[in-house]
Amino acid sequence: MHFKLLSASFGAILLSIHTSFGQVTENPKVEESSVPYVKIKRVELTDANTVIYLQFIEPKKQQQPQFRSQPRSSPFPDSRVPQFPQQGIGQSQIWLDPETRLYKPGEIDKKFKFIRAENITTTTKTSVANGDTVDFVAYFERLTPGIEEFDFYEGRSSGGNQSWNFYGIRVRNPLKKDAGKSAKPVAKATAPPARTPTAKPAAKAPQKPAPVKKEAEMAILKGTIFNSKTKEPITAQLSYIESGDTLQIRSSSGKYRVGVDAGEKYNFRVMARGYYGTSFSLAPGDSSGKSFDHDVYLTPLIVGETILLPNIYFETSQYTLLPESFEELNRLVDVMRDSPTVKIRVEGHTDNVGDFDKNLELSRKRAEAVKTYLHEQGIESSRIEAKGYGGTRPIKKGSEEERKKNRRVEFVITEM
Structure with a gap:
């Protein structure tokens, strides 16, 4: 028609x-x-x-x-x-x-x-x-x-x-009021007259039930995306990959709700203009619940703000970037493309174990490796400064597991 x-x-x-x-x-x-x-x-x-x-x-x-x-x-x-x-x-x-x-x-x-x-x-x-x-x-x-x-x-x-x-x-859908208990009682039925026994019918062969199509179980993920400084909800976009498709949900209120397959595993990416994005994973099948709450806090892009790049990986004692780093670095590329006036300083850090000068040189080369990657993705090198601090700026002390957190890459916004 x-x-x-x-x-x-x-x-x-x-x-x-x-x-x-x-x-x-x-x-x-x-x-x-x-x-x-x-x-x-x-x-x-x-x-x-x-x-x-x-x-x-x-x-x-x-x-x-x-x-x-x-x-x-x-x-x-x-x-x-x-x-x-x-x-x-x-x-x-x-x-x-x-x-x-x-x-x-x-x-x-x-x-x-x-x-x-x-x-x-x-x-x-x-x-x-x-x-x-x-x-x-x-x-x-x-x-x-x-x-x-x-x-x-x-x-x-x-x-x-x-x-x-x-x-x-x-919607308006109030509960119905209980019906009154004024119905008249029903009289008991009298027993039927006895009948002459007849031959017992032959038993039917059991019928095989028709196969029932099993529906994919669904789980719900919901939460709110906040400004990490003010704790106010912000307009943001959440994206994830399912069966090879990249799906996107935009939220003007900061609140989001997503229906996902309970048998799948997901990696969610959260972005907002003027903020540094983040990501998180969900595997509904690993939990007995079918509803999940996950609030997200994004760091605003302001001059002087230091932001950790949490998923940057290098070969051991080297400055060669591993492929697992690309997702995080591409997030930074997106930020710099969306905010063309932003300039940053990439800072490399190591722990304080080993030779001081070698650690300082390694941290500088790792920062430069990040700068090179950003430039190869189309970001002007004049917008990126690279600097290494070795083990001079630790954030953790104590056990070896704690000291691992000192080996990190951060960036500082120097100009907007």
Whole structure:
């Protein structure tokens, strides 16, 4: 059916809906969503269904993904997934996954299945012209009375397509009052008359139950991203890799919520303009829980701030960078690309074991190795100073395990 005809028929559907439907929440508050171009306009709770009215607005300007050259050994791919589906120039293709579910936050076992949709396909993709709007409706099983916050989870993005996930949807859905105990008691039934015994029917052969398709278990990761100095939430972006795809979630409030496969392992990367990013790992299967809380604190980029580069590795007693360092160094490259006026001083440090002069020289060469890497990634060398301090600035004393922390690389912001 032509798109404009679909829009017209959708309007007729809205007018035909009976006004006796139950609880209605117009423009419900949504804590976080995975995409900015799909909105929940209304949630209606009938006796049988949870009815969600959504609106897709095709972005007028297509965003092109940024490509970055990286060493082959880097764990991150060269390309990143666009922030909206991009199957052709000037248009998108949309559909609603029939595996979409509604969940009660933190209680993954409480899920409500998808039933049907109106004005959007669930088996094939429909093209949408640049700038057009599509209103559509999704029907799910009825939320249990008393659940007044839920998640709309379409799934994990793949193949360059972005799934539509909404977290923390607030609706009116109060508990039902208990029915009165005024029902009349039912009289006991009399025993049936005796019957003449008949031959016992032959037993049926046991039927083998049909195989049940096992759903992938889902876990929820949630938290808030803060400024480490002020402890205030900040606008940030969280990205992670799943099944070869790089997925991104933007949060304007600092709060985030992500649905992940309980059987996978994840490495999350957190970035924000004006801050030095960080990363953390999660393996839901290693825990018996299905809900995880993880707050993140990012260091603001201000003149004089010293920031540790936590994952920089060299060959033993050498200054050759190991591939495990590239992810951390690429994070610094991103910061300097996003803030072209920032200048830094890379500082190398060793412990105080061994010859003083050799340690000083080793720390200087390690700082210079980091500077060389940044320059090879396109950062002007005039923006980077390299200096070695040997073992003159220890941060830990005591055991050998503690002294290992003195062998580190930091950078100081010298100019903004």
